[in-house]
Amino acid sequence: MEYVRRVIDTILDEVFPGLPAIALEGAKGVGKTATASQRAETVLSLDDPLQLEAVRAHLDLVSTAKPPVFVDEWQIFPPVWDRVRRAVDANPDEAQFLLAGSAQVAPGTRIHSGAGRIVRMVMRPLAVSERRLIDPTVSLQDLLTGTRPDIGGASPLTAADYAEEIVRSGFPGIRDRPERQRNLQIDSYIDRIVDHELPDNGMRVRRPRALRAWLAAYGAATATDAAYSHILNAATAGEDDKPARQTVDSYREHLQRVFILDPVPAWTPAFAPLRRLTKTPKHHLVDPAIAASLAGVGKEALLRGAGTRVGASAGTWLGALFESLATQSVRVYAAAAEAEVGHLRSADTSREVDLIVEDRGLRVVAIEVKLAGTVTDHDVRHLNWLGDELGDRLADKVVITTGPHAYRRPDGVAVVPLALLGP
Known part of the structure; x- marks a missing residue:
């Protein structure tokens, strides 16, 4: 299916890769995966059991893969968030991450806010x-x-x-x-x-x-x-x-x-x-x-x-x-x-x-x-x-x-x- 350019693409053209990490958030089906995939060299889909198993076994896969790295449905395995945050802290000028999530993490889940490292952007259905x-x-x-x-x-x-x-x-x-x-x-x-x-x-x-x-x-x-x-x-x-x-x-x-x-x-x-x-x-x-x-x-x-x-x-x-x-x-x-x-x-x-x-x-x-x-x-x-x-x-x-x-x-x-x- 041909990708239909979205309004958010204009924003991403301006801020990415200048910003080291961006989280696209929104309901399932709004198009986060398609939009982020346009800009990624590596895609890790955590709703795929095999890819989730690989990331669980080797969390550094997130930070060592060829950038830009797109982690889809990151909230399935919340440690990904902190791993991206640490990668940004270590190398803010070269880190390039896109995260997509269709849910905010459950109350009580312990992750760093990511403030100053990971920018959140909301995607909605097609305007x-x-x-x-x-x-x-x-x-x-x-x-x-x-x-x-x-x-x-x-x-x-x-x-x-x-x-x-x-x-x-x-x-x-x-x-x-x-x-x-x-x-x-x-x-x-x-x-x-x-x-x-x-x-x-x-x-x-x-x-x-x-x-x-x-x-x-x-x-x-x-x-x-x-x-x-x-x-x-x-x-x-x-x-x-x-x-x-x-x-x-x-x-x-x-x-x-x-x-x-x-x-x-x-x-x-x-x-x-x-x-x-x-x-x-x-x-x-x-x-x-x-x-x-x-x-x-x-x-x-x-x-x-x-x-x-x-x-x-x-x-x-x-x-x-x-x-x-x-x-x-x-x-x-x-x-x-x-x-x-x-x-x-x-x-x-x-x-x-x-x-x-x-x-x-x-x-x-x-x-x-x-x-x-x-x-x-x-x-x-x-x-x-x-x-x-x-x-x-x-x-x-x-x-x-x-x-x-x-x-x-x-x-x-x-x-x-x-x-x-x-x-």
């Missing part, structure tokens, strides 16, 4: 621009400059096309298969997480059905900050025997460790006059296709309005999954711009902005996501409020849509179809 649907015309990095660049471009994609992208997923090895094969693969992916990945990474799953039900309820709460008690109630409606809070906390902890949960943190503004903002994260799965699969909802059902939402009083579930698809892409583009992504919501819920992108210069791009082809004054009221509050710190205001055209409104808000936004 919309990486799916090669159309060429983007609007750059998030340009929006962050504060120069208010010209906005233009046309997209042939419709709401139905974005619904198709949601259910196809951003996993490179799944999305291009025929629909029935794809559905079976996503279902199997979820089964493997519950039945194998979580147990293999330190979680004893006593009630797999309860865990799946909780995960489905979490997916139904996509793009909300619903209380975890509400999610649990949705997962156990009509049941008296509910999992204990400690059990549910364990679900969350371990699902985040294997990168299946990918919540967006609340934005905490520095040197800004904003007060009384919620600190609750917004719920997102690593890919909205997982949420759709857990609910048994396909493209046509999404377009008909199927899907029960948890923690939301308005909007459709398709709208929530479209926001999740947009969020997934914006986070990929933000990483290329050395920016972080959060969300804004006032404690009294009177003000809300779906995504806040903030770079190292503390410049902010505020983004609303709308499952619509047109944008009204009502849709941009919170963006314009934030502009009044932040002044020059607000580099740009954006509404991501399903519409056909990118343009800038008279009030300065950029209207951008999701397919036209890129890094």
Whole structure:
């Protein structure tokens, strides 16, 4: 299969081999192995029993092999991490290591943090621009400059096309298969997480059905900050025997460790006059296709309005999954711009902005996501409020849509179809 260049490749072009060791982290299937293999002379795959046995027997194999050395699924044998760290300490100018992991090490596992030696980078499923649907015309990095660049471009994609992208997923090895094969693969992916990945990474799953039900309820709460008690109630409606809070906390902890949960943190503004903002994260799965699969909802059902939402009083579930698809892409583009992504919501819920992108210069791009082809004054009221509050710190205001055209409104808000936004 031809390798499809990713946004993270541009970052790696810049920092590797200048940095002696980089750890690519993310859920299984996002493409870490393919990306790292493009840059390696030696590949050690620890999910291969023979290679794992060789590394266990001779740990120095990691540091004596021909560089750059790529160690895949390093967390299966955590001593690899410390061996790489020591190799970097001994020869930081020549060490060249890439590590890939689909889980953070289990609590209690003793490894050095690697701070200053091993740089961590997160990989997510394919952003919309990486799916090669159309060429983007609007750059998030340009929006962050504060120069208010010209906005233009046309997209042939419709709401139905974005619904198709949601259910196809951003996993490179799944999305291009025929629909029935794809559905079976996503279902199997979820089964493997519950039945194998979580147990293999330190979680004893006593009630797999309860865990799946909780995960489905979490997916139904996509793009909300619903209380975890509400999610649990949705997962156990009509049941008296509910999992204990400690059990549910364990679900969350371990699902985040294997990168299946990918919540967006609340934005905490520095040197800004904003007060009384919620600190609750917004719920997102690593890919909205997982949420759709857990609910048994396909493209046509999404377009008909199927899907029960948890923690939301308005909007459709398709709208929530479209926001999740947009969020997934914006986070990929933000990483290329050395920016972080959060969300804004006032404690009294009177003000809300779906995504806040903030770079190292503390410049902010505020983004609303709308499952619509047109944008009204009502849709941009919170963006314009934030502009009044932040002044020059607000580099740009954006509404991501399903519409056909990118343009800038008279009030300065950029209207951008999701397919036209890129890094």
